[in-house]
Amino acid sequence: MRSTPIQELENIMGLEPMEDRRDTKLLTQAAKFKRLPTHPIKDRLCQPTKGRLKRGSFIHQTRVLERRHQDILDQQPKDIPQYLENPSWSDEGRPQIRRSIPGVGKKNCQSCAELKSLTIEHIHNSYPQRQWTHVYTDGSADQAVRSSGAGIYIKYPGGREEEHISLATGLYSTNFKAEAVALQTGAAHIEHSPLSSNNVVFFSDAKSVLQALDTARDKELNDLSSALTSLCRAHTVVLQWVPSHCNILGNEAADTLAKEGTTKDQNDRSTTFKEAKTIIKAKQHKKWLQQQPHYNKNDAFHLLTRSEQVLIFRLWTGHNRMNHHLFTKFRIGQSDQCPCQTGSMTTEHLLQTCPLHDGLRSQIWAEATTVQGKLYGSLDDLQRTATFARRAGVSI
Ligand SMILES: [Zn+2]
Structure with a gap:
């Protein structure tokens, strides 16, 4: 409703305030300019300014914000490629990219053991160890955006010989980069x-990297696609996705x-624009989360359907279409009274005392339940409340 307190709405729905989102945009735009080699504003952003800057100017605002984020200033901006230096996949051949495994469904639908056995069976049947070199790759980054590393575990045909490689992939690096560098290495x-x-098969759990490679959309993967194209000249190469965290030996x-x-x-302190953007967003979101100790995107409220959320939210805030709010706030209607004429029509009146809904109330709550329980309880509590309001036919 128009009168709803915006800040409350943002806090509950997990939206960062407008000012913070503006800061994020500003930092992102500055990160982009710094990576456009021929843009006139690049020098002004990267070099100290002689004379004074207007306080409201883009450059001034950027300086103020960046001073709060020392690690943004510490990054080495990597130019955005103006064109594809190499065609992302040449005619000489490209690897086959398999982004699924037969029988393996979406996340959280299958148990770990199930995933593991389906995956191992697929590996066994499609890439028998006698004929294929198995290369497991993985990337890791601290809090997804800092100090990243790549790991490569190679099992040569016959299963006797193995190799272990691990390397650092950058001080300011995303998981995505770490995964790509692992494959490339x-x-x-x-x-x-x-x-x-x-025959060489790469096993990776980085679905986003495999997808970007497959659709050849990402200019930042040029180095990886050249490395793979080169390998394809003398080898049959497959990139096979495997589910993460289900105890597949090579993956672990x-x-x-x-x-x-x-x-x-x-x-390596370099960052591409895409990485810089991911890092800025993650930092800003983290800052926001610290100011919201109670926000939990997996709590009961966030498991409700959208229409249930709207309803519960309106009951919580009191900014709703019931007579009390309409009359006291907007002078709509004759009074703030409930049609039952026994009291002001508020959330508490509707849920706890209104005689018009006594029957429905005892049907939905067999035992007496507090308003607190009905509005802030478990998922089941909230769903009962939503059902009650819907079936009572009251416009909330
Ligand atoms: Zn009533």
């Missing part, structure tokens, strides 16, 4: 290893190596 390494068979080994990589010396 694996591909480059395999190209220079003598193999008894030319790569994960451990990637974590090891995060602790090594991080010499």
Whole structure:
């Protein structure tokens, strides 16, 4: 409703306030300018200004904000590629990218054991260890956006020989980059290893990287696609997605190596625009979360359907279409009385005392329940309240 307190709405729905979102946009835009080599504003952003800046100017605002985020200033901006330096996939051949496993459904639908057995069976049937080199790759980043590492675990055909590689992939790096570097390092390494068979399969749990590669949409993956194209000249190459965290031996080994990589010396401070943007958003969101100790996107309220959420929210705030609010706030109607004429029509009156709904009330709540319980209880409590309001036919 028009009178609803905006801040309350934002807090409950997990929306950052307008001012914070504006800051995020400003920082993101500045990050973009710094990575456009020929843009006139780039020099002004990167070099100290002679003379005074207007307080309201874009550059002034950016400086003020960036001073609060030392690690944004510490990053080395990497230019945005103006064009594709290499065609993302050449005609010489490209790897096959398999983004699913037969029988494996969406997240959270299957148990870990089920996922594991389906995956292992698929690996066993499609890429028998006697004929295929298995390369497990994984990337890891501290809090998803800092100090990242890549891990590569290679099992050569026959299953005797193994290799373990771990490396640091950047001080300011996203998971995405770490995963891509892991694949790229694996591909480059395999190209220079003598193999008894030319079949190579990469196992990765980075669905987003595989998807970006498959659709060749991401310019920032040029290095990876060249490494793979090069490998394809003399090898049959498959990239196979595998589910994460379900105890697949090779995947776990790569994960451990990637974590090891995060602790090594991080010499690379470069970030692409996409990475810088992810990092800014994550930082801003984290800052917002710290100011919202009670916000929990998985609490009972957030499990309700949208229409239930609207209803409960209106009951919570009292900003609703019941007579009390309409009359006291907008002078709509004759009075704030409930049609039953026994009291003011408020949330508490409707849920607890209104005689018009006594029958329905005892049907839905067999035992007496407090308003607190009905409005702030478990998922079941909230759903009962929503059902009650709907069936009572009161416009909330
Ligand atoms: Zn009433």
